[in-house]
Amino acid sequence: MKQRVSILLTAHLVCIVLGCNVPIKHYETMKCTPVGDNGSDCPTSFNCPSITEHDKSKCYFNGKTYALSEQIPNELVSPFCSALCYCRNASPFAQFRCTHIDCAEFFQQFDYDNCIRTYKPNSCCSSGKVCGKERNTLAKCHLNGDEYLAGQKMHPATNKCLTCICHEKFNEANIAYDPNCYESICGFELFYAKQAYNGGAPVYYEDRCCPWEWRMPKDTDQLVKGPEKNKIDDPTLHCQYGKLTMNVGDSLKPEVYDGNTYKCSCLIPPLVQCVKTKNSKL
Structure with a gap:
């Protein structure tokens, strides 16, 4: 912590x-x-x-160097809707090849008036949805003058590189210490x-x-x-x-x-x- x-x-x-x-x-x-x-x-x-x-026979990601055929751990690339990213030989130098992940919600109609999608930190796809009466029981968060429900993603206006997930104990004044707030990885x-x-x-x-x-x-x-x-x-x-x-x-x-x-x-x-x-x- x-x-x-x-x-x-x-x-x-x-x-x-x-x-x-x-x-x-x-x-x-x-x-x-x-x-x-x-x-x-x-x-x-x-x-x-x-x-x-730069070594043309190697790939680079977030400060680490990867050899040809070496794979990035999936948990590091999942925020980019990617998996199985490995370093491969290419021109003018080695580059990553990844498998793209299509989230189930991309292909489904969604009742925005009655439901919300919920997320976990550093996720690409939603972890679920909450609808109807159950949605009305969710904890509320307030950030930048807007209201969110538990599980929704929030973006503080003071730091566009930060993402927070609304939860019951969220405090806008305590973002730096919130375990559900995380810096974006490019x-x-x-x-x-x-x-x-x-x-x-x-x-x-x-x-x-x-x-x-x-x-x-x-x-x-x-x-x-x-x-x-x-x-x-x-x-x-x-x-x-x-x-x-x-x-x-x-x-x-x-x-x-x-x-x-x-x-x-x-x-x-x-x-x-x-x-x-x-x-x-x-």
Whole structure:
């Protein structure tokens, strides 16, 4: 229990200390090490051996290296509706192949007016449903001004990387110590290793914790230089994005695509990172 509390508090402190409005969940997922301090509560850069010392004959997931044919324990990949994920030889480097799990509820009609689905921590599929009079006897939780019933998933507005399962003793003021609250694990190494470890930039949606999209360099990318004071000769403090070498503060000309705007910048090397926002309709 003490270890779990420590992990949650550490994750919460990371969000505060490294706040500075720079998403770093991709670095945390790759178990990169923060280096230096740029004076604004952010590290100067991250040291990422899985990027800089990537072994093309191995796979990487959540800080661990897997040899060819080695399988990830199912309990670690079940949150991503996956199972039997094993490392296989591929081009340009080894990648995972997984079996997708189709939850039974995906194929069933559901009475949302009379029933709720219930979940367990770190689950993909629901563990059951509660309907009718029995639903009315369930314990209630209050979070972000909304009401939930025991077994339902909740997402605190103060930490978009945290998920909680409503239960009888839930206390909104005590989330960091709640055993039914857990930090999201990003699964991009399972599905987007080719992009993540081959020069891509993580794309963050404003309302999500993990990057589930990766933008690859394009020949049409146009560099927008940042303040001259940010220019540093140290090559370890640059972002290499395709043919472009970017200083901290440099960005790409924003790209508008399919009703969204992509803004990509070199904020904390070694990776460029992007934020995707929906364009407002006039």
